Amino acid sequence: MEKKISILLxxxxxxxxxxxxxxxxxxxxxQVKATANNAFEAMDTLKQLDIQLCFLxxxxxxxxxxxxxxxxxxxxxxxxxxxxxxxxQRSYIAQMMQNGASGYLLKSATKEEIEEAITTILxxxxxxxxxxxxxxxxxxxxxxxxxxxxxxxxxxxxxxTNNEIASRxxxxxxxxxxxxxNLFIKFDVNNVALLVKKxxxxxxx
Amino acid sequence: MEKKISILLxxxxxxxxxxxxxxxxxxxxxQVKATANNAFEAMDTLKQLDIQLCFLxxxxxxxxxxxxxxxxxxxxxxxxxxxxxxxxQRSYIAQMMQNGASGYLLKSATKEEIEEAITTILxxxxxxxxxxxxxxxxxxxxxxxxxxxxxxxxxxxxxxTNNEIASRxxxxxxxxxxxxxNLFIKFDVNNVALLVKKxxxxxxx
DNA sequence: AAAAAAATCCCGTAAACACGGGAGTTTTAA
DNA sequence: TTAAAACTCCCGTGTTTACGGGATTTTTTT
Numbered sequence: 001m002e003k004k005i006s007i008l009l010x011x012x013x014x015x016x017x018x019x020x021x022x023x024x025x026x027x028x029x030x031q032v033k034a035t036a037n038n039a040f041e042a043m044d045t046l047k048q049l050d051i052q053l054c055f056l057x058x059x060x061x062x063x064x065x066x067x068x069x070x071x072x073x074x075x076x077x078x079x080x081x082x083x084x085x086x087x088x089q090r091s092y093i094a095q096m097m098q099n100g101a102s103g104y105l106l107k108s109a110t111k112e113e114i115e116e117a118i119t120t121i122l123x124x125x126x127x128x129x130x131x132x133x134x135x136x137x138x139x140x141x142x143x144x145x146x147x148x149x150x151x152x153x154x155x156x157x158x159x160x161t162n163n164e165i166a167s168r169x170x171x172x173x174x175x176x177x178x179x180x181x182n183l184f185i186k187f188d189v190n191n192v193a194l195l196v197k198k199x200x201x202x203x204x205x
Numbered sequence: 206m207e208k209k210i211s212i213l214l215x216x217x218x219x220x221x222x223x224x225x226x227x228x229x230x231x232x233x234x235x236q237v238k239a240t241a242n243n244a245f246e247a248m249d250t251l252k253q254l255d256i257q258l259c260f261l262x263x264x265x266x267x268x269x270x271x272x273x274x275x276x277x278x279x280x281x282x283x284x285x286x287x288x289x290x291x292x293x294q295r296s297y298i299a300q301m302m303q304n305g306a307s308g309y310l311l312k313s314a315t316k317e318e319i320e321e322a323i324t325t326i327l328x329x330x331x332x333x334x335x336x337x338x339x340x341x342x343x344x345x346x347x348x349x350x351x352x353x354x355x356x357x358x359x360x361x362x363x364x365x366t367n368n369e370i371a372s373r374x375x376x377x378x379x380x381x382x383x384x385x386x387n388l389f390i391k392f393d394v395n396n397v398a399l400l401v402k403k404x405x406x407x408x409x410x
Numbered sequence: 411a412a413a414a415a416a417a418t419c420c421c422g423t424a425a426a427c428a429c430g431g432g433a434g435t436t437t438t439a440a
Numbered sequence: 441t442t443a444a445a446a447c448t449c450c451c452g453t454g455t456t457t458a459c460g461g462g463a464t465t466t467t468t469t470t
Binding site for chain 2: 013016018019021157159191195
């Protein structure tokens with residue numbers, strides 16, 4: 001028997017952590033080496049321990065799992081990442097994969113699916129849990145936003161004016177306005193009200 | 206020692222079920238008698254077994270946890286129900302409580318919180334996990350709106366201008382503006398962006 | 411029937427937005 | 441290394457909002 005596959009669980013929901021642990025204990029070839037409730041803890045653990053595989057929640061308290069994914073992959077390219085999402089968050093999976101995740105699982109995944117995902121990914125392949133996705137996919141196609149756009153979107157939704165955003169981000173109000181215009185185009189709207197509504201529905205706020 | 210408190214876990218996320226189980230095993234006074242992935246299974250189990258306490262997820266595949274809560278309470282009024290939700294779903298908690306739940310827990314709850322919830326509720330009281338809610342809350346205390354205000358709020362969030370709303374509702378734009386002003390006061394905001402954001406978070410759209 | 415709440419309508423002004431353009435620089439990806 | 445993409449900045453114009461005041465008429469509640 002080779003050494004067990006070392007795993008790090010990253011999720012802020014205690015129950016999900018416990019649940020994953022419980023399921024992973026049933027799989028002899030793996031071992032949960034550590035868990036993390038946020039991005040900071042996660043990065044810290046990766047520096048300390050020799051982790052092969054991360055289970056990474058899409059939503060984290062400090063930075064989004066999607067961004068963390070990118071960060072992990074930059075600093076620790078050899079670490080494999082499996083995204084965790086709920087069914088309603090499935091639209092973000094593509095972004096996670098784009099940021100270097102090797103696969104994803106819904107939180108409703110069974111032991112067998114988890115096992116399959118692990119072996120597939122450790123073999124260097126990508127794991128797509130297609131069945132669970134096609135089921136209901138009338139996407140809420142949230143547009144892909146740039147970092148700046150996300151940043152400004154949130155400030156807009158917080159009710160700041162262009163000028164306020166500009167001075168907070170040390171930008172010209174014209175720049176803010178440009179981003180705002182691009183947000184309008186990407187969301188296909190023509191005013192803040194609809195922008196905020198759609199962004200909120202896409203869980204972007 | 207009395208008989209253990211019999212518990213039914215209702216959640217479609219395998220990991221949450223496993224996580225709750227793992228945590229509840231650490232509490233000697235309780236016993237997880239069964240688990241259910243959906244409403245149908247849940248009702249079936251309640252008919253078969255003598256369940257004292259349900260942990261019920263807000264989102265279920267067949268009917269919403271909120272509706273199931275009502276259903277359970279109608280058929281089995283003596284069963285206590287603790288709602289389970291993620292932080293982003295906290296706005297639904299009020300509905301769950303209204304449908305007969307005795308309390309709720311966030312899925313990030315600790316063993317101690319879970320334990321406290323159980324003892325509080327079994328003692329016949331309601332359990333409010335105030336700390337986890339206040340933390341970030343601006344208010345999911347959605348203000349009470351009049352019929353007209355709700356109507357206009359939705360149109361505002363759809364991006365209509367005062368004039369457009371006015372002509373759609375056969376009102377003067379001044380009237381619409383008055384309602385808009387009242388909405389601002391009730392939501393304690395000073396612009397549409399925040400209004401829509403808060404309304405969306407309060408699930409009013 | 412009286413009081414309270416909701417709904418309707420009016421006005422003026424400064425600030426902010428929506429939208430049409432255009433253009434240079436820096437970063438990322440091919 | 442080269443082409444996109446992202447980010448930055450600028451302007452002018454008409455529209456709409458935000459917010460300060462009101463007031464009157466329905467409807468609901470007590």
